[in-house]
Amino acid sequence: MVSVGAMRAHLLAARLAGVVATSREESLRSYRLFAARDPRMTIGIDPERTWGQRDLIGLMADKCGVSSDPRVTSGQDVIDPERTLAALDAFAGRIADVAQRGAPVLIGTGHPHRLLGFYAALADALSAAGCAVLTPAHGRCVDITTRFGLRTYNLDYVRGVAFVRDADAVGDGRATGAHTHSPLPVRVALEAAADACGVLPGLVIGDHGWVCGAGQLGFEAIGLADTDDPALFVGEAEGVVSVVVPLDDAVRSDYYRPLTRYVLNRACLSQ
Incomplete structure (x- = not known):
């Protein structure tokens, strides 16, 4: 069991909260682009x-x-660990609810190098609780516009967690895939789920476009977001996204393991 005090200490020590790696400059640029309705944000x-x-x-x-203060334009961003803890509790509450209902879930990430293990543990626990962990459109091509031009990716799943990998990558589950903010992968997955058998998720869990894309389509969605990802917090403020946990989403993957234990314990799904 991870206590609240231990979780707070870990958030600060791992720089998941407190002073984080994301710079004020990065965040302000994201806010400017979002205000301009740039689809990248x-x-x-x-x-x-x-x-x-x-x-x-x-x-x-x-x-x-x-x-x-809008006059603060440089330095490192700061995330209040109390806000992170409160959001983790709300996140765990939605996990507990879907487990109690035994509803299907869809889990996907745009940060597979960092967050695959965190989400995979949630998938394992929810599957053990009787929830179907959906894997629609496995292997389907997804064309995503990047700063390098149009790139074709394949939608893949490892331990029930969706992500995209380069189309020429071998789908052996070892390479963890590409970083993306795009909502296109979740749209492809949800369309395939509807077409295949009509089984749709009662909850979508993830980050970036997985949360925003699903929430905008009317699915309950929860996820993690950094200070330069305003879209998820806007979605939460407007009632499109259910819960967003503020934290640094790009630290070492093993730093998220205590969060997994904390969430599963709060959701009464500890194994």
């Missing part, structure tokens, strides 16, 4: 209201604990 969310940069700074200060 909206990643599947279609906001109902107008979000200017100052609005986004205020939102992220409230949700994450970053500085609310």
Whole structure:
């Protein structure tokens, strides 16, 4: 069991919260792009209201604990560990609910190098609890526009967790795939799930476009997000996304293991 105190200490020691690696410059650039409705930053969310940069700074200060002063334009961002802990508890609550209902789940990540193990442990626990962990559109091609132009990826699954890998990569489960913010993979997966047998997820778990794309389509979605990912927090503020946990989403993969234990314990799914 991971206590609240131990979890808080770990968040700070691993720099998952507190002073994080994400810079203020990176975050402000993301807010500017989101305010301009750049799809690289909206990643599947279609906001109902107008979000200017100052609005986004205020939102992220409230949700994450970053500085609310627009005159602060440099340095490292700060995430309030108390906000992370509160969101982890809410995240665990949604995991517990879907486990109690035995509803199907879809899990996907745009950060497979860092977060695959975290999500895979959730998939294992939910499967053991009787939830079907869906793997629709396995092997399907997904064309995603990147800064290098249009790239073709394949949708793949490892231990029930979806991600994309380069189309020419061998699908042997060893390479962890590509980093992406795109909502296209979750749209392809959900369309395939509907076409194949009509079994749709009662909950989508993930990050980046997996959460935003699913939430915008009306599916309950929960996930993790860094301070330069305003789309998920806007989705949460507008009721499109259920829960977002503020933390650094690109630290060493083993640093997320205590979060897994904490969430599963809070969800009464510890194994």
